[in-house]
Amino acid sequence: MKNNKEMQNQIIARLRLLSAERQREALPEKNLQIEKWVHRVNQHSNQWQPSSPVFPRLNDSQSRKLAPLERQDSGLESASVSGMSAPAKTPILSERRPLQLTPVPSRSRSYSRLELPVSVRVYRKSCRRLKILPVRRVVGQFGRQRIILHDLCMSTSDVRATCKGLMHETSATYLDISGNSLCAVGCGYVLQMLSRNQSFKELRLAENCLTGPGIWSVFKYFQTFRVITVLDISGNRLTDRDGIVVSYIVKTSPQLRVLHVHHNEFRELAGKAMGSVIGKFHGYILFVFHMT
Template sequence: MLPARKAKLTARMRLASDENADKYFPDKMTRIENWLHNVESHSNASEVSATGVKDRRPSEIAKLETLRAALEKFDTNLDLNNGFSGSAARQRSRGHDTPAPSRTRTYIRLDLPLPVRVYRKHCKRLKVLPLRRVLGQFGRPRIILNDLCMSLSDVRAACKGLAYETSAAYLDVSGNSLGAVGVSHLLQMLAENKQYIEVRIADNCLTGNGILLVSHHFLAHHVITVLDISGNRLTDTDGTAVANIIKASPQLRVLHVHHNEFCDTAGKVIGKVIANHKGLKELDISWNHLRQRGAIAFCKGVEKNTSIEYLNIGWNGFGFEGCVAMADALRRNCTLEKLDFTCNRIHPPALLELMKGLLSNKILRVLVLDKNPITPSFATVLLEGIMKTPSIALEELSLQGIVVDKDFQGVLDTIHQGRGFSVEYETSLPVTSRNRNDMLKEIEMRSTYNIEPLRMLYLLKERNRAQDFFHKINKDHNDGLTPDELAALFKESGIPVARFVVDKIMNFMDTDGDGKIDLGEFLVGDKKIKRLSRDLARKSISEEAHYSRYSRTFRQAHIQNLTSRLKVEEAQNYLSPITSLTPSPASSRRSSVNYP
């Protein structure tokens, strides 16, 4: 009788709501008194007088007294916060992140929040133990479940509970390796609960199907304003899904996609969508592979954007081409206030190109150029340009990891006399700037070119017949062309190329693999190069022309029609359109790193 009575009360307790809990579930002591009264009245009413029948009343009362003592002892050890035993409470108080104890000694408490009850219910259904970290997050305004290494069942149970959470607007599930299946449970919860407006799902291996599911969610729901999908191993092809997220989310204000593997394709599609986005305020696309064409296309989007205030493109390798494109963007952009250009291969020629747009911008306030190969002399040139442009709005300049010279501090003192300006740099050398001729050597053309090797050979041969061009290269008039003869051709034409350029031409034309290119192989290879050049011109002549205006090689070189030689412009004509390189008078005082 007693076990059945207890099971019946337990079932009634679980079904009772918060409003009628007192009615259907009185306290334990009241229950015990009622049981004792019922047993005593039943015994008096049905007392058996037959001889030999044993009176069971004393044994029933003894059992009830034992049960009452056990319940009182259990009450003293009960953890009123979450219904766990005292030993488990002591473990949690010591900081042990252990699962909850077995349910053999717990029950569903009606005084617990609804998300906790739902979470524990689904943990029991999925046969997983409730996690302390998850239970402790319910009811908080910021739910942080990062780096828990949860299984798919754990994720599913947690999402069931989070669907009933009404007090949180921030959700962080980073570092759990959810994958496509895990993120599907998360997105289903976000579709049911519209309270979460800031979501961080970084480091969850969402490449491929995972990021596609996220993009489909944003097509249907326009709630989330802050999204972090960084560190998810997103490839260049995944850039289309990220672009769809931006395009379908007019409410999106902050987007972090750093530490991924975006290249040219991602740079093009993302740059295209941010050009027309009106709500995005902060974009972090650092630690990717945006270079050359990808960097140029991305900067074109920044040029047309009218909302982004903070842009982080550090650790991408923009180089010369990216700096030229960013200079164009800075000339026309009217909203960007902070630009992080950390470690982007900005050498002196690239810095001069970037300054052309920087000194024309009236909005930018913070510029970060940390860890770039900027020499002390050209750091002074940058500061002189800022000093001679009073209309510039720049207030903070970061040059951490860059050494400056004595003249740099003299220019900085002059700026401080007119306005507030803060600079951070590595250290100052007790030397003055070098003369103009030494500085010109830093911006001379490098010994390698970014033109396709086969195209360079085709340009050099353009006004000659293939047979005549072969005999021109073949100095010793033997049976074939050697790699040394090809290298000598480029050297005589003023193009000091690397060895891999010659090797690529040899692999393309030397079909029999004997190490030489005979006349027949050269004529066949010449026809192939012509066909490739025509196909390239037919497919992407506009794209190539667009890229050529940013390329350092094309900007500084041209093909001479009569000699078919590649000529480089003199560096003197390339250096000076920005600011004078005459060193400023050096101050005898040493300035500190930061200025108010």
């Protein structure tokens, strides 16, 4: 039994030695590289390590000889310091100049670097008040003679902000705001702007759902202000009753030269009203009229 145990222990020891040798032989190149790298690091650290200066020890006789020389050196240093006039020490804070604060720009001041038209500034200010984002296409139309704002899907707040900016467009004569589904409320903002800014001569209100109160507000505007010479109200789903209101618009506005009323839902009553208007004002007004 003892011999068997000894044989087992010897076998286990040999296996351990073999496993250790195999591990060493598995990555011989890597082990060599690591050893070389460690050797280089040690050489580099030994080469650049600052060596502390080693001064030889002095005997008692040598120290006695050097003592008077050290006293003479200290006396010379004190004499030179006492003979020189030391500069007046001034605090560092006194040498600094007071900081010049830049003035904060006030809201009442106008700066030349902005150089934005009044209409653009008013439009952006109204957008901030109404909490909406300015439309880039709307901003790009300000300052032009022909302002085209069709098919922008503008909300009521967008129309309100745009109209506030258009109040300051004195050089524009053409306004196309068709295809925005303004309805009566949005059309009211546009007509309010036109009542204050009477420089526009041509107005495009096509495809804005002006049935009923919308076309009636247009009639109220033309009854008071006689400025617009070209009017486009096509594609607004106007019925026969709305056609009668359109005939009233033509009667009360002698300055009107061109009227677009096509693509509406006009029938017999509207045809009779338009016929009577065409008979009276034939010769100086052009109707663009299609029956459906």
